[in-house]
Amino acid sequence: MWKIYEHNNAVKQLDSLPTEILKRYEKWKDIVAISDTNGLKQIKGFHDEPLQGKWKGYRSSRLNIQYRIIYKIENELLLVQVVEVTAHDYRKK
Numbered sequence: 001m002w003k004i005y006e007h008n009n010a011v012k013q014l015d016s017l018p019t020e021i022l023k024r025y026e027k028w029k030d031i032v033a034i035s036d037t038n039g040l041k042q043i044k045g046f047h048d049e050p051l052q053g054k055w056k057g058y059r060s061s062r063l064n065i066q067y068r069i070i071y072k073i074e075n076e077l078l079l080v081q082v083v084e085v086t087a088h089d090y091r092k093k
Contacts, residue, residue, distance in 0.1 A: 002033050006082045013085045017067070024063045025085060032080050037073065058083065 006014070014022065028046065031039040040048040040061055047062040051070070061069045063085070070084040 002036050002080055004029050004033060004080045004082060007084070010082045010085055017085065021063050021067050021085075024067075025069065028061060028063065028069060036080075 014025070017025070028040070031043070037048060037059065040046045045062070047060075049060055050056075051058045051060050055070065058070055058072045061071070063069060066087050068084075068086055069082060070086065071080055071082045073080055
């Protein structure tokens with residue numbers, strides 16, 4: 001079973017998200033915790049993909065047409081680090 005770590009910035013962003021997005025995020029966390037990103041690949045609606053450029057080494061999953069989760073996988077620790085839940089803004093801060 002995978003552990004999901006939410007960065008402080010992500011936790012702050014979660015507080016201001018619509019309820020529909022929060023529910024989808026909780027579902028995303030359940031899937032990742034049980035079956036890692038292979039479970040996300042089975043559900044096409046998440047459009048899970050690796051990022052490029054400044055975000056190289058990170059991945060993105062779609063919560064809806066606007067909101068994305070940006071995260072990184074730490075294989076040695078079975079850890080998924082959620083960096084941001086954002087309204088499709090990939091500028092690294």
